[in-house]
Amino acid sequence: MRLLRKAKASASTPRLIAAAAREVRRADPLGTVIAWVYLLVGATATLGVVATGKLTLDALLRPERATFGSTLSLLLLALTIAVCCALGPLQTQQDRLLGERVSQRVWDRLLDTAARADLVTFESTGFASSLERVRQHALRMPFTATASLLGLTGGLLGVATLSAVLVSVEPLLLPIVLAAGLPAVLLSRWAGRQEFPFTHRLTPLARRRDYLRQLLTERPYAAELRAFDSTGRLGDKQEDLNDDINTGLFGEFRHRRLVAAITTVGVTVALGGALLSIVELLRRGRIGLPEAGAAVIAARLLVGRLDTLVTGIGGLVESAPLFAELDRFVASVPATTPTGRKRTLTEGIALSDVTFSYPGQDRPAVDGVDIRVGAGEVVALVGENGAGKTTLAKIAAGLYAPDTGSRRWDGSVVPAADVRASVTVIFQDFVRYRLTLRDNIVISDGHRGADEDHDVEEAAKRAGLSGVTRELPEGLETMLDGQLGREGVDLSAGQWQRVVLARALYRDTGLLVLDEPAASLDPRSEYELFADVRAMLGGRAALLISHRFSSTRLADRIYVLDAGRVVECGTHDELMARAGQYAELFKLQSAAYR
Numbered sequence: 001m002r003l004l005r006k007a008k009a010s011a012s013t014p015r016l017i018a019a020a021a022r023e024v025r026r027a028d029p030l031g032t033v034i035a036w037v038y039l040l041v042g043a044t045a046t047l048g049v050v051a052t053g054k055l056t057l058d059a060l061l062r063p064e065r066a067t068f069g070s071t072l073s074l075l076l077l078a079l080t081i082a083v084c085c086a087l088g089p090l091q092t093q094q095d096r097l098l099g100e101r102v103s104q105r106v107w108d109r110l111l112d113t114a115a116r117a118d119l120v121t122f123e124s125t126g127f128a129s130s131l132e133r134v135r136q137h138a139l140r141m142p143f144t145a146t147a148s149l150l151g152l153t154g155g156l157l158g159v160a161t162l163s164a165v166l167v168s169v170e171p172l173l174l175p176i177v178l179a180a181g182l183p184a185v186l187l188s189r190w191a192g193r194q195e196f197p198f199t200h201r202l203t204p205l206a207r208r209r210d211y212l213r214q215l216l217t218e219r220p221y222a223a224e225l226r227a228f229d230s231t232g233r234l235g236d237k238q239e240d241l242n243d244d245i246n247t248g249l250f251g252e253f254r255h256r257r258l259v260a261a262i263t264t265v266g267v268t269v270a271l272g273g274a275l276l277s278i279v280e281l282l283r284r285g286r287i288g289l290p291e292a293g294a295a296v297i298a299a300r301l302l303v304g305r306l307d308t309l310v311t312g313i314g315g316l317v318e319s320a321p322l323f324a325e326l327d328r329f330v331a332s333v334p335a336t337t338p339t340g341r342k343r344t345l346t347e348g349i350a351l352s353d354v355t356f357s358y359p360g361q362d363r364p365a366v367d368g369v370d371i372r373v374g375a376g377e378v379v380a381l382v383g384e385n386g387a388g389k390t391t392l393a394k395i396a397a398g399l400y401a402p403d404t405g406s407r408r409w410d411g412s413v414v415p416a417a418d419v420r421a422s423v424t425v426i427f428q429d430f431v432r433y434r435l436t437l438r439d440n441i442v443i444s445d446g447h448r449g450a451d452e453d454h455d456v457e458e459a460a461k462r463a464g465l466s467g468v469t470r471e472l473p474e475g476l477e478t479m480l481d482g483q484l485g486r487e488g489v490d491l492s493a494g495q496w497q498r499v500v501l502a503r504a505l506y507r508d509t510g511l512l513v514l515d516e517p518a519a520s521l522d523p524r525s526e527y528e529l530f531a532d533v534r535a536m537l538g539g540r541a542a543l544l545i546s547h548r549f550s551s552t553r554l555a556d557r558i559y560v561l562d563a564g565r566v567v568e569c570g571t572h573d574e575l576m577a578r579a580g581q582y583a584e585l586f587k588l589q590s591a592a593y594r
């Protein structure tokens with residue numbers, strides 16, 4: 001609501017026009033100049049139509065006083081009309097080009113801001129809804145704003161030149177014709193003002209509907225929805241949202257219809273008045289037939305230009321608030337993100353007395369935790385659901401900053417960006433990119449080219465992926481996307497897990513944080529992976545998070561987390577001897593296998 005009030009407060013029409021003009025110019029200075037040239041040529045050609053119309057009538061009705069003969073006058077009239085016609089498609093094309101450039105600039109700023117936001121900011125509700133709103137508006141508004149700005153400028157030029165013509169014929173005609181425009185301008189401005197808040201209200205509904213459509217049409221959800229026979233239920237929800245959206249749209253259309261009706265009546269009355277006045281002036285002999293003809297053409301064209309002007313203003317009032325909203329969004333995150341320096345791990349990473357709470361949560365997710373991972377060590381983090389393991393992993397990886405306590409790398413507090421550059425983290429819900437196998441591996445190191453063949457193959461080998469790669473039709477270049485039909489293949493959950501391990505190993509940092517790295521592996525694969533986990537890691541340190549005690553028992557040290565606190569720490573044997581929470585959970589799990 002605060003954003004909306006701000007948008008309204010700053011939405012004075014001249015300010016909106018200035019903002020749109022600035023954005024268009026910045027997006028494409030040369031294209032803007034070309035568009036201006038077209039507009040000037042258009043205004044001149046329109047003036048030419050009126051002038052050559054009068055010349056033609058002069059030549060036909062009073063040849064003795066005519067400047068040119070009737071043939072030449074008619075040819076000039078045809079030429080000016082032809083120029084007007086030819087300009088239309090050119091202007092449309094230029095509008096589209098400029099609109100595309102403005103849209104690209106808007107998206108560049110939007111994506112850059114989204115990329116600069118740290119994870120806590122990105123996950124916050126305020127940022128997420130602001131991003132979604134700007135994203136929705138960015139789809140269409142840049143094109144509307146550009147076309148409206150050009151329409152407004154062209155309309156203004158046309159109105160100015162044609163007004164001059166009318167005044168030269170009979171000054172009284174101008175106020176009569178302009179009277180048609182004024183209510184139309186005000187109404188269009190009013191209608192435009194409703195548009196931004198209207199889209200604002202509709203966005204959450206459209207978002208929920210998009211999500212349901214995605215659930216009903218995309219492959220990852222197909223099996224479960226069919227197994228639960230839930231497609232009908234979700235389809236009904238989608239229909240309900242359709243109804244809500246339709247209700248909103250019909251309400252808005254009622255407003256628009258009213259505006260259109262009032263505008264039509266206004267234009268008809270004023271244009272009719274102007275034409276009757278011309279006839280009256282002619283009857284009284286104050287103007288001749290050629291002047292009357294020219295005035296009729298000018299009045300007709302002027303109404304057209306007024307319409308363009310009015311539509312332009314309406315479009316700008318509707319779309320230009322996007323730029324102010326985008327400015328606010330861009331300003332909501334720091335202007336630069338520090339680039340991290342990759343550090344080697346010679347001693348280890350230590351979290352001391354670290355506490356972290358998610359925004360709006362009363363209880364800390366991590367509460368006074370001390371953990372240490374020495375260089376080359378394998379350390380495990382175990383605990384029940386919601387104990388804080390993933391949160392701690394994100395702190396260790398530099399994605400969250402501790403609220404209190406410290407994170408030291410080789411004994412020193414280093415910038416979070418350096419920690420991010422020096423740690424590899426693989427999450428439980430890792431991303432399956434619809435890209436080639438190679439891209440799915442090299443994506444972990446955006447700074448290296450994809451041509452590091454040796455490193456990719458080495459990472460694949462260590463992750464036990466070589467057999468899978470050999471069997472794929474195009475090896476590393478195979479598209480991992482079953483949805484592309486014949487072109488792509490899909491992997492099993494366990495094969496994906498190996499791809500993700502290869503992704504982690506390719507990045508080659510001193511510390512790996514692996515959240516459930518074996519969740520989908522079959523028992524043999526899991527055994528092989530952990531029997532020789534140190535060989536797989538190749539000397540790197542690892543922080544393993546797992547609910548499977550078979551995976552963690554080989555760790556140099558095991559931390560047991562409970563409600564955000566470390567409650568036990570030691571080797572598997574030490575913790576079993578202690579007969580505490582670890583021993584209890586371990587026995588529970590082993591009993592299940594007996």
Ligand SMILES: Nc1ncnc2c1ncn2[C@@H]1O[C@H](COP(=O)(O)OP(=O)(O)OP(=O)(O)O)[C@@H](O)[C@H]1O
Pocket residue numbers: 123358359361365383384385386387388389390391392
């Ligand atoms: N993005 C978030 N925003 C708010 N609260 C969160 C967020 N992520 C996690 N939490 C909360 O923080 C606590 C710790 O969650 P975390 O994911 O770290 O636990 P976990 O030990 O990894 O659990 P699991 O074993 O189920 O993966 C939980 O109470 C959870 O509800």
